[in-house]
Amino acid sequence: MEGKHKVDPGLAPLQIELREAMGRWGCPLCRLSIKAEHAFIASLTYERVLDLKTRDALKASRGLCESHTRYWQHVQGSALGIAIVSRVSVLDLLRDTDEAKTRPGSLFRRRDRAGDTAARLEESGPCPACEIGAGTVQRFGALLLQDIEDEAAQEGLLASGGVCLPHLRTILQLRHAERAFDALMRVQRQAWAKLMGELEEFIRKNDYRFTDEPMSEAEATSWTRVLDVLQGLNDKTG
Numbered sequence: 167m168e169g170k171h172k173v174d175p176g177l178a179p180l181q182i183e184l185r186e187a188m189g190r191w192g193c194p195l196c197r198l199s200i201k202a203e204h205a206f207i208a209s210l211t212y213e214r215v216l217d218l219k220t221r222d223a224l225k226a227s228r229g230l231c232e233s234h235t236r237y238w239q240h241v242q243g244s245a246l247g248i249a250i251v252s253r254v255s256v257l258d259l260l261r262d263t264d265e266a267k268t269r270p271g272s273l274f275r276r277r278d279r280a281g282d283t284a285a286r287l288e289e290s291g292p293c294p295a296c297e298i299g300a301g302t303v304q305r306f307g308a309l310l311l312q313d314i315e316d317e318a319a320q321e322g323l324l325a326s327g328g329v330c331l332p333h334l335r336t337i338l339q340l341r342h343a344e345r346a347f348d349a350l351m352r353v354q355r356q357a358w359a360k361l362m363g364e365l366e367e368f369i370r371k372n373d374y375r376f377t378d379e380p381m382s383e384a385e386a387t388s389w390t391r392v393l394d395v396l397q398g399l400n401d402k403t404g
């Protein structure tokens with residue numbers, strides 16, 4: 167919504183990336199983690215041979231989580247990549263439910279075959295795209311805690327409407343959060359207060375007595391932006 171802020175080119179590369187993510191509306195940590203998740207999914211789409219680590223992670227998680235799967239499904243040109251990755255998951259399903267393993271009289275005598283199978287079908291690891299997103303939040307969150315002392319970073323974060331509530335909770339638990347606490351919370355509270363004023367005007371101007379009063383763009387979009395603040399951006403809003 168707000169225009170992009172100018173970023174000092176003398177900053178370190180990661181800091182420049184963070185500042186660029188801060189110059190526009192929406193939690194910068196959401197924006198950066200979504201970007202990293204999408205880059206990972208693009209690599210699944212275009213690299214036909216997966217590295218061992220990714221292959222093992224996808225086996226453990228039995229494919230991507232629901233939201234990343236649905237995102238991937240709508241990526242242009244993803245059909246073959248999805249087929250290749252998902253084929254491994256289906257092979258695993260066949261292997262893990264092999265009759266020899268569930269037949270009564272073998273290992274499963276007098277045992278709960280249904281319950282055992284349910285347990286065996288559980289995932290044994292998290293979605294690797296989610297993992298990459300979480301790692302990105304940790305890395306840039308730590309950087310934000312250092313950067314927030316700088317006035318330009320404070321302005322940038324304010325223009326973003328602060329970090330979203332889930333990511334605020336995350337970074338408040340990072341090392342060094344105490345040191346950055348005052349500056350961070352000042353910006354967060356300023357951003358919330360601004361949004362609060364816009365929401366109040368949006369609500370007031372929806373009253374028939376005041377519908378003649380023009381609504382600013384910030385007021386008109388406040389009801390969707392508050393969702394970004396409370397829940398974070400997602401694959402569609404990011």
Ligand SMILES: [Zn+2]
Binds near residue numbers: 193329331
């Ligand atoms: Zn966020």
Ligand SMILES: [Zn+2]
Binds near residue numbers: 231293295297
């Ligand atoms: Zn995921």
